[in-house]
Amino acid sequence: xxxxxxxxxxxxxxxxxxxxxxxxxxxxxxxxxxxxxxxxxxxxxxxxxxxxxxxxxxxxxxxxxxxxxxxxxxxxxxxxxxxxxxxxxxxxxxxxxxxxxxxxxxxxxxxxxxxxxxxxxxxxxxxxxxxxxxxxxxxxxxxxxxxxxxxxxxxxxxxxxxxxxxxxxxxxxxxxxxxxxxxxxxxxxxxxxxxxxxxxxxxxxxxxxxxxxxxxxxxxxxxxxxxxxxxxxxxxxxxxxxxxxxxxxxxxxxxxxxxxxxxxxxxxxxxxxxxxxxxxxxxxxxxxxxxxxxxxxxxxxxxxxxxxxxxxxxxxxxxxxxxxxxxxxxxxxx
Amino acid sequence: xxxxxxxxxxxxxxxxxxxxxxxxxxxxxxxxxxxxxxxxxxxxxxxxxxxxxxxxxxxxxxxxxxxxxxxxxxxxxxxxxxxxxxxxxxxxxxxxxxxxxxxxxxxxxxxxxxxxxxxxxxxxxxxxxxxxxxxxxxxxxxxxxxxxxxxxxxxxxxxxxxxxxxxxxxxxxxxxxxxxxxxxxxxxxxxxxxxxxxxxxxxxxxxxxxxxxxxxxxxxxxxxxxxxxxxxxxxxxxxxxxxxxxxxxxxxxxxxxxxxxxxxxxxxxxxxxxxxxxxxxxxxxxxxxxxxxxxxxxxxxxxxxxxxxxxxxxxxxxxxxxxxxxxxxxxxx
Numbered sequence: 001x002x003x004x005x006x007x008x009x010x011x012x013x014x015x016x017x018x019x020x021x022x023x024x025x026x027x028x029x030x031x032x033x034x035x036x037x038x039x040x041x042x043x044x045x046x047x048x049x050x051x052x053x054x055x056x057x058x059x060x061x062x063x064x065x066x067x068x069x070x071x072x073x074x075x076x077x078x079x080x081x082x083x084x085x086x087x088x089x090x091x092x093x094x095x096x097x098x099x100x101x102x103x104x105x106x107x108x109x110x111x112x113x114x115x116x117x118x119x120x121x122x123x124x125x126x127x128x129x130x131x132x133x134x135x136x137x138x139x140x141x142x143x144x145x146x147x148x149x150x151x152x153x154x155x156x157x158x159x160x161x162x163x164x165x166x167x168x169x170x171x172x173x174x175x176x177x178x179x180x181x182x183x184x185x186x187x188x189x190x191x192x193x194x195x196x197x198x199x200x201x202x203x204x205x206x207x208x209x210x211x212x213x214x215x216x217x218x219x220x221x222x223x224x225x226x227x228x229x230x231x232x233x234x235x236x237x238x239x240x241x242x243x244x245x246x247x248x249x250x251x252x253x254x255x256x257x258x259x260x261x262x263x264x265x266x267x268x269x270x271x272x273x274x275x276x277x278x279x280x281x282x283x284x285x286x287x288x289x290x291x292x293x294x295x296x297x298x299x300x301x302x303x304x305x306x307x308x309x310x311x312x313x314x315x316x317x318x319x320x321x322x323x324x325x326x327x328x329x330x331x332x333x334x
Numbered sequence: 335x336x337x338x339x340x341x342x343x344x345x346x347x348x349x350x351x352x353x354x355x356x357x358x359x360x361x362x363x364x365x366x367x368x369x370x371x372x373x374x375x376x377x378x379x380x381x382x383x384x385x386x387x388x389x390x391x392x393x394x395x396x397x398x399x400x401x402x403x404x405x406x407x408x409x410x411x412x413x414x415x416x417x418x419x420x421x422x423x424x425x426x427x428x429x430x431x432x433x434x435x436x437x438x439x440x441x442x443x444x445x446x447x448x449x450x451x452x453x454x455x456x457x458x459x460x461x462x463x464x465x466x467x468x469x470x471x472x473x474x475x476x477x478x479x480x481x482x483x484x485x486x487x488x489x490x491x492x493x494x495x496x497x498x499x500x501x502x503x504x505x506x507x508x509x510x511x512x513x514x515x516x517x518x519x520x521x522x523x524x525x526x527x528x529x530x531x532x533x534x535x536x537x538x539x540x541x542x543x544x545x546x547x548x549x550x551x552x553x554x555x556x557x558x559x560x561x562x563x564x565x566x567x568x569x570x571x572x573x574x575x576x577x578x579x580x581x582x583x584x585x586x587x588x589x590x591x592x593x594x595x596x597x598x599x600x601x602x603x604x605x606x607x608x609x610x611x612x613x614x615x616x617x618x619x620x621x622x623x624x625x626x627x628x629x630x631x632x633x634x635x636x637x638x639x640x641x642x643x644x645x646x647x648x649x650x651x652x653x654x655x656x657x658x659x660x661x662x663x664x665x666x667x
Contacts, residue, residue: 075455106449115426115428117437
């Protein structure tokens, strides 16, 4: 698919076709090559795509962690305060709850609470493994919980180029950044710039497909069905504009509101639970700031307020798919 | 043994600065000049100063909710500390931290955690950074007896031992986590013994004896600097005041008034150290001059804090991020 983020790649630079996961690993290797303060910490790093990193760097750069999430998150934070720039791999995102005290009470607050005396340049990787029959304790999409925490930045892009550029921006950022990787996207391929200094700025959304009738904002793994729905709807004469926020905190409301004002119709699609979701936040802001432009009620497509069941036919019911998106767009398109 | 006369007088000065700062702070708190909660370090000065004076200028530290003494012990300026207690713009944290977060990074403090046990992983990571960067820096991690029962204590000490990190874990065991005694909350009341299970040396010292704390910490610092890893030190100390100034606790007393009186009258670390200095031949006039100097410094800090302005409304969002994010600064202030 042709995307605006890909057109944003410098025309002169070469690019390579690779998967989302390979782009993610390449970003880490490039940043570790560039800056010796960047270290990687995590459990069983080689198992989940980190094999190349483990092979390339010695034990002072790659730290294999005991199963102590509550503390090794804090060890990363302490190292960040004291001159390093750690990438802490929390692997499955449901494990972030164990580390949440350190992320929320320490990482997010210490700059503010010390009046700017210290900084916490750290990146936490959290992988969202839903849709894989792993049941509720391994399948969460917990980014909305952390959006409610001041002091954090949160990214969850949907293309290989964007994960590379945003992860590199995160490593170079002086504030704590959480990355919520949608593992459904790991095998997805795309063109990724070879330039080791290619960056995608934190806080900038991207228009993935231009359209004039309805704005669809899709997050992470919801992007593929959103794009497929937009393609199908185009055949019916409904022009859908698709936006990937890429960064969830801070949300690039300027780009999104611009589109909402243009189309007057908004559908938000994501795989997190419905209550206090990103969809809820975006629709609230749309209501506050573009009320007079809205022609129809905002539609939220999310997972319902129920835990992820193990049985695949049940789990399949949870997430918005192409058909649900098409139905939601049709509902307000007229 | 304390190494030199200069160190002896500095030790006395620092202990006295903590005591007098806390007395003035308590007075201001009771007078309504300091908002929030006030946790005084009175009674625990020797455990703090004995450990801090074993460090060098570039070494790092973490503290707790009862942490007015820690920056003072490491040599911090009193004025910005007192201003912080009052929530003033000139406070060390610009009025963002207050009593439980009196962190002064200029003397090496990387954070004071009011989440019990929250600073232990930070100190461990601070030590990991020193090891990665190959710098000669040790980290002193203060925590109380209550924090020993947090998972972060167990997890962090395991990691520090595994990787031989240059960290000194110093437990100020004052006997009570608010009202819960060590006897009522620890399956193993001998805290230093836990070190053995992590594969590191453990030591128990009289936390009212500043020389004993200094000696034990110096040994641990030496070990850390030689790359031989962490040490757990349990300094048995005592909090002379209530957990929090003005706190009234109903029901049966969790500690007997006679126990408090016993410590106040015969286990005061300042009285003990002053007597020892005298026995070493330190002139009374030198002690008196130091006491006068400290009293003046505390009075000046109090005056400075009192005369300082509160933070301006426009600064509410300052220091949230490395670069301001306008998207969040939408609240009309």
